[in-house]
Amino acid sequence: MFDVDFLVDRVFPQLNAGLWMSVKLIVPSAxxxxxxxxxIGIVRVFxxxxxxxxxxxxxxxxxxxxxxxxxxxxxxxxxxxxxxLEPYAASVLGFILCSAAYNSEYVRGALLSIRQGQLSxxxxxxxxxxxxxxxxxxxQAVRRALPGCGNEVVYLIKYSxxxxxxxxxxxxGEAKVLASRTFRFTEVFLVVGAYYLFLVTVASWLLHxxxxxxxxxxxxxxxx
Amino acid sequence: MAxxxxxxxxxxxxxRLENIGKTLGGKRxxxxxxxxxxxxxxxxxxxxxGAGKSTLLQCINYLIPPDxxxxxLEGRVxxxxxxxxxxxxxQQVGMIFQDFNLFDxxxxxxxVSIALRKVRGMSRKAAAERAMAELERVGxxxxxxxxxxxxxxxxxxxxxxxxxxxMDPKVMLLDEPTSALDPELVGxxxxxxxxxxRGGMTMVMASHQMDFTRALAHEILFMERGSIIERGxxxxxxxxxxxxxxxxxxxxxxxxxxxxx
Numbered sequence: 001m002f003d004v005d006f007l008v009d010r011v012f013p014q015l016n017a018g019l020w021m022s023v024k025l026i027v028p029s030a031x032x033x034x035x036x037x038x039x040i041g042i043v044r045v046f047x048x049x050x051x052x053x054x055x056x057x058x059x060x061x062x063x064x065x066x067x068x069x070x071x072x073x074x075x076x077x078x079x080x081x082x083x084x085l086e087p088y089a090a091s092v093l094g095f096i097l098c099s100a101a102y103n104s105e106y107v108r109g110a111l112l113s114i115r116q117g118q119l120s121x122x123x124x125x126x127x128x129x130x131x132x133x134x135x136x137x138x139x140q141a142v143r144r145a146l147p148g149c150g151n152e153v154v155y156l157i158k159y160s161x162x163x164x165x166x167x168x169x170x171x172x173g174e175a176k177v178l179a180s181r182t183f184r185f186t187e188v189f190l191v192v193g194a195y196y197l198f199l200v201t202v203a204s205w206l207l208h209x210x211x212x213x214x215x216x217x218x219x220x221x222x223x224x
Numbered sequence: 225m226a227x228x229x230x231x232x233x234x235x236x237x238x239x240r241l242e243n244i245g246k247t248l249g250g251k252r253x254x255x256x257x258x259x260x261x262x263x264x265x266x267x268x269x270x271x272x273x274g275a276g277k278s279t280l281l282q283c284i285n286y287l288i289p290p291d292x293x294x295x296x297l298e299g300r301v302x303x304x305x306x307x308x309x310x311x312x313x314x315q316q317v318g319m320i321f322q323d324f325n326l327f328d329x330x331x332x333x334x335x336v337s338i339a340l341r342k343v344r345g346m347s348r349k350a351a352a353e354r355a356m357a358e359l360e361r362v363g364x365x366x367x368x369x370x371x372x373x374x375x376x377x378x379x380x381x382x383x384x385x386x387x388x389x390x391m392d393p394k395v396m397l398l399d400e401p402t403s404a405l406d407p408e409l410v411g412x413x414x415x416x417x418x419x420x421x422r423g424g425m426t427m428v429m430a431s432h433q434m435d436f437t438r439a440l441a442h443e444i445l446f447m448e449r450g451s452i453i454e455r456g457x458x459x460x461x462x463x464x465x466x467x468x469x470x471x472x473x474x475x476x477x478x479x480x481x482x483x484x485x
Contacts, residue, residue, distance in 0.1 A: 218374075
């Protein structure tokens with residue numbers, strides 16, 4: 001069934017281009033999704049009441065609406081109010097907003113797990129609320145949230161495939177085009193599956209390295 | 225050893241509580257608590273569980289803001305509504321907690337130095353040197369790179385004491401510092417506190433360590449249901465046949481300890 005010439009001449013070159021686009025979608029989405037997720041998570045736990053309400057509403061909205069619908073709104077809906085986004089920009093924006101909503105939930109859980117006593121100790125030493133957050137709470141919460149946020153990165157790698165629906169042709173998009181032209185769906189999509197598996201493996205390995213790098217005794221052991 | 229008579233009580237007390245009251249959830253936790261703490265004095269709060277000792281200590285540095293009354297440090301009323309005033313006040317009042325409350329993500333040295341860097345604005349190097357000196361003072365210089373999860377309870381509490389001392393507090397508040405410790409670890413912590421007392425540190429301590437209190441306290445304050453109902457020197461309150469609530473409570477405490485052992 002496998003035709004080596006077809007793979008080497010057609011599948012790999014076209015899919016590699018798609019892979020590169022996927023990476024360009026995933027990396028900024030993961031980085032900013034995590035960053036905003038941390039900020040939103042902090043606001044949801046320590047913000048003023050009105051800020052908490054806004055952040056909670058944000059999370060409810062972006063977790064509650066299917067990502068594909070969000071992408072459609074960003075790409076096809078926003079032009080109605082005069083905002084035109086390139087397919088790439090709309091995809092990255094959609095991924096960041098969605099990823100941040102999920103990450104904020106992991107961060108919120110981690111923040112709530114920090115013992116109240118440490119906050120009292122910091123206050124007793126003269127820390128301001130902001131200093132307590134930055135120096136005591138966040139460094140611990142991020143460590144506790146890492147496994148969950150890593151999970152979110154793995155999801156992101158896979159839901160990045162939705163970008164092709166709004167014409168940002170990445171890995172899955174290229175595969176769809178190639179398969180439609182050649183009718184060799186089996187080969188093409190098996191290779192695509194392997195590509196995604198490869199991306200997830202690399203991401204898992206990197207996340208493991210990060211967990212190891214920031215490991216502190218008493219914060220659980222990273223996988224051996 | 226310092227005795228109550230040797231304390232100079234003239235001049236302004238270093239810490240003064242004026243009619244402190246606190247109500248939480250409709251329940252009166254503290255009512256009309258007043259006390260003067262002079263420089264170098266060790267006051268010990270004693271009383272049954274739920275008497276309000278812990279709440280009182282946390283009211284003193286506004287971790288639980290009192291509803292009524294004033295707190296004066298060296299004669300000046302603390303204006304807790306002004307954040308900068310409050311933070312400056314807290315830096316001068318060290319607090320030791322029953323369950324240590326070390327920062328879990330920092331090693332012993334950084335637990336002590338972080339407030340010097342972040343609150344005092346000291347350089348990393350100067351803060352580390354000062355922190356090391358404080359760890360030496362509590363006998364833990366060789367544990368500086370260990371994290372809280374790697375320390376015993378007694379070691380954690382000694383790091384917590386070093387952390388408070390590094391800020392050069394004028395007063396230390398100690399909330400049952402040995403209650404969460406295994407019996408064999410109590411001694412090492414009490415030894416550090418005893419050295420502080422002998423060195424002239426002003427302290428208010430909630431404690432059930434009666435031998436320690438008898439030997440070192442200048443005044444015992446017996447609390448029950450949010451009020452101070454007896455106060456006096458250990459000699460007065462704990463004398464056999466004195467018939468005080470304090471003596472009664474302490475003898476029951478001693479009986480209990482003997483039953484346990």
